[in-house]
Amino acid sequence: MFEQQSIKITDATFQNSLEITNWYFRQVSDTSNEASGIVDKYWHKAKPGTNGQQVHLDLLHNKLIPDPFIDDNEKIVQWVGQADWEYGADFTVDGVNDCKSYYLVFDGLDTFASIYLNDKLILESDNSFRKYKIDVLEEIRSTNKLRIVFKSSLREGRLLEKKFGHLDCWNGESSRVYVRKPQYHYGWDWGPLLLTCGPWRPVTLHCGPYVEDFFVQYSLNEALTQAELTFGVDLVLPKEEESSTMQISIIGPDGLVDTIETSVVKASTTIHYALKNIKLWFPAGHGDQNLYTFKLHLCERVVDETKTGFRKIELIQDSDKIGRSFYFKINNIPIFMKGSCWIPAHSFISDLTTKDYEDWIQLAISGNQNMLRVWGGGIYETDDFYRICDEKGVLVWQDFMFGCAVYPAHNEFVDNVRQEVIDQLKRLRKYACIAIYAGNNEDYQVLEVLQDQDPSYTKFPARVIYEEVLPKLVADLTAQTAYRFGSPYSDTGIHTADLTIGDIHQWNVWHGTQEPYQDWGKLAGRFVSEFGMLALPDYSTLDQAITRKEQLFPQSYLMDHHNKSTGFERRLALYVMENFALPVNFNLKTWVYITQVMQSDCLSLAYRYWIRKWKDFACGGALVWQLNDCWPVTSWSIADFNHAPKLAYYGIKRECAATGIACYRVKERIGDPHEPENLAEQTPLHDYVAKYSYSLDVWCFSDDELHNLSASISLYDKTGKLLETQEKVDITLAKNSVTDVLTSFTSPNLDGNCIIELLLLNEEGEVMHRSSDWPSPLKYLDWKVLNEGLKLSYEEIDNKTIRVSTNRPVKSLRISLETKESYHLCDNGFDLFPGDPRIITVEHTDQKLAPVNFEHIV
Incomplete structure (x- = not known):
């Protein structure tokens, strides 16, 4: 009925193998739901050319379900996760008696699977992350039939929860904690609920040694x-x-x-x-x-x-005046970690190609990032991912696969996890890129919240996994790679929120207390392994995902369906409205733009202020949540599902440049002799007589030692008129360090309303890096006056390069091309000033550069 694979034993002394790829599948149970989609029980050919099989992809290939990523089809296909599924494959062995050993090796089965070879049960599995090796010498024939029956993970998980008891979790339903499958399949605050199954990693027959x-x-x-x-x-x-x-x-x-x-x-x-x-x-x-x-x-x-690759990686945690440091030395060199958190790049990971991984990791490298954190609610990534990180020089922070929950620790569960971790560490230990392992994502934080709600709460059984099982296995198998009990974790009574020790997930911008993002400097920890801000994806991504075009407006039902973040309406509006004035011609395209500008401003400031704290190792790194998406969605990603960078990607790229310049505008209230000496006791809030003084701190950072640099600091008034320019010469930058250029600089022209432009120049007077600081909040600027007489111009240098210039300060200039072909810009969403034109390179597939459009704050 379906294609049959064959292996011929040509050399019985060593290494004959056959990877099974000719899968077919069928549904073997219904869901007690009359609306369930598949109506036959016949075999169907699985999708060819994927890196493993997952039932949603195979159903979609056979046109048995609609695309779950389009409109609200996610809801229509929920029955798939409630059904049982069977996969089969046929193969022959030519010269079957010439070998003395046969093994079937399963690199990944998702999740509750019964495996039959020639109708004999040879294995029952319950862990997506384990590798199984089965001796099948007694079962192998010249002609063979392999069958795998997958039970619904949803039903099996609920049975386990009923047996062992309810445990708390954030995101997804609570039964997921008993199921060793990718936890994000249960739905997250950025991902859909799509409980897939199948032989999602290679299945191989080994004949002979x-x-x-x-x-x-x-x-x-x-x-x-x-x-x-x-x-x-x-x-x-x-x-x-x-x-x-x-x-x-x-x-x-x-x-x-x-x-x-x-x-x-x-x-x-x-x-x-x-x-x-x-x-x-x-x-x-x-x-x-x-x-x-x-x-x-x-x-x-x-x-x-x-x-x-040979390298020495150390996690340095020395006592200091703040608490205890948290930074990495690579080959004895202290290096600030500038990077992102990484989630699975697809809800159905088997559909990803090597090129997908190359493109994503190159995006991180091109964005001046040096670390990716593989998040604990997804998967232990593919060998392609780690290999490419090795080749391109991206360090990896690797979580174990536990996320946002209280997990069980009965004997069977711990034994299962132990073997899972052995299998994964044996696979991963060769990669030079892996810098650290962490036991889980936010599980200690879940515990703390539960204890805040109920001080008598003590249930945290998986402590034995994080604090005993995992550290021993890491030490035994990975030559002493650094290990942490979890992320975040602080080694103190305040396990996850201590700013003086360990790593933190700083969500008091967006979540938590919803602080102004201008206060990132006060929110720094010793290492910030998560922080973020939401923004819409590229308009083209939304246009593809929402086919009902009447729904393409900001508050539509389908727009909300493609945003899984709880309370996003209030929080996104809060951060946009606090900082930006909406234009009169408000529509979805302008909403995409303004949310991306806000996200870019927000995240850029975080890197700017925290890189400054690299001085004296007060902060050792920052990993934004998150680089990527697993489907078309509004989320915290800095590049959307279609790999389109948001403006925040470019903002972070500028802040994380190998050499750069930045500033901070210090605002201090001037004491009134008629008021109490203690400023806190003076007339608060609505004291319109109160006066303020302003000063400017300017610093540079560099990965290399550099000499004979200069800096230019220009001040413009709120109408865009140049007031003054200060020069600083003979600047020397130390390697991997932050260097103060100006401290507490004052000027009659420096106030809360001026616009600041900074340039860092090399010995030849060429601009090495640019930065700027605008009045806050931006919504109070009179943009009509500022943009009066504005002349933006560009010229094509060639079909890959344009020069852009202006006669007035421009905020967040977004460049787009009128083409349906893919393209990538070296920079975007940048601030532009008179006398400093920008050269923008364009990677694209067209023979000719498409017409160029501009968008900026108005």
Whole structure:
């Protein structure tokens, strides 16, 4: 009925394998719902060409469900997660009796699965994140039928919850805590509720001996010039068999080869070797991403290959005048972490390609980011993800897969998690990019909130997992990679909100107390591993996701459906209305623009103020929530589901440049001699006689040591008239440091209404970096006066480059091209000043540059 795969045993001595790809599927139970979509029980061919199978993708491929990402079709397909599904595949083995061993290896089964080979039950699984190896020597035939029956995770989870008891969680329903599957499938405050299932990772038949694990661990000498290597080789061999002579070749980044010979080896072998004159691996912007290739030769052929980079990564937590530091040293160099949190880039991860991962990670690199945090409610990412991070120099903060909940810890659950973590750590330990592991995302924070509500609350069974099981496994398997009990976690009585120790998730902008984002400087922690601000995606993304065009307006039902954040109407309006005046011609396109400008201003200020705190290591890094989306949605992402960067992406890129300049306008109330000396006791709020003084702090930051730089600080009045320009020369910047350029600078022209432009110039007088500071809130500026006589102009230098200039200060200039083809700009949403034209490069596929449009605050 369906295509049959075949494997021929050409060499029974080693490494014959067949990856199963010819899947077909069917529904094997109904949902007791007359409205459920599929009406037949016939087999259907699964979608070809994916990286694993997930039932929603296969149903969509067969046109049995509508696209869950379009309109509100998510609601229509809920029955899929309530049904049971069966996958099947047929294969033949030519020369079946020529091999002495057969194993089926399942890299990922989502989630409650019963596996049959030739109608014999060979495995029952209940963990999406585990790898299963099954000896099928007794079951294998010349012609074989493999079947996998997946029970509804929703129903099975609810049965487990009924058996073991209710536990609290944020996002999704509470039964999810008993189910070891991607938690975001249950719906999140940025993602849909789509409970998929299937063989979502490769299923492989191994015939004869094969390499189960080939890994390299190492320790570096003090000078970081030599690596003491420990090779581990685990072979799956027929009983009482040995393999022949083994050889390992080491190919350095320069192509030079070392060779290690050894004698006859058994199923498990360890080899030690000293490699001299090594070249280190560095994160992007701080050195090369040197990777070494290790090839395993058995039976006179290459049977496995792995890569790694040599680097020393330390999490520095030293006591200081604030509390305790939290920053990373890479190869003995302190480096400020500038990056993003990463969620799965698709609700159905099997549909992602290697190119998708390359594009996303390149987006982070191009945005001057050096760390991604793999969030604990998603998946342990694909090998493509970590490999590309290794190649491009992106460090990874890796959460274990627990998110926003109180998890159980009965014996079966802990044993299941233990094996899950062993499987994942064995897979991940070769990647140079992984800098730290964290036990969970916000589980300690959930506990604290529950205890605030009820001081007698003590239920937190998974503590044994986070504080005993995981740290031991990380220490045993990953050569002492840093580990934290959770994120956020502070090692104090205030586990998750202590600004003096550990990492924090700073959500008192947007969530929590909903502070003004201008106060980010007061909200810094020692390492901010989450913070964010909501904004709409690109208009084209909404236009694709909402086909009922009468719904394309800001407050429509479908617009709200594609926004899962609780209370987003109030909070988004709060931050927009506090800071911006809405234009008269208000529509969805202007709402997209104004929310993106607000998000950009908000997040840019966070990086600006927290990078300044890198001085004396007061803050060691900032990871915005979040880089990406898993479907077309309004969320905290800085690039939407279609990879379109929001204006915040560019704002963060500017703040995280390798070398830059920034400022802070200090406002202080002047004491009145007729009032009490203590300013707090003076007439508050509506004292219109009160006076204020203003001063300016200007600083620079750099990843490299630089000399003979200069800075230009220009002040414009609220009409756009240039008042004065100050120059600062002979500036020297230290490597990986923040340098004060001006402290408490004052001028008669410096007040709360002036516009400040900053330029950092190199020795030749060329602009290296730009920054600006505008009156706050922006809504009080008279934009009609400021834009009077404005002349924006641009010229095409070539079909990839334009020059943009202005005669008056312009805020948040957004450039767009009139094309349906994809394109990417080197910068966007930037402030533009007279006398400083901008050169913008455009990556696009058209032969000719499309017409250019401008949008700015008016």
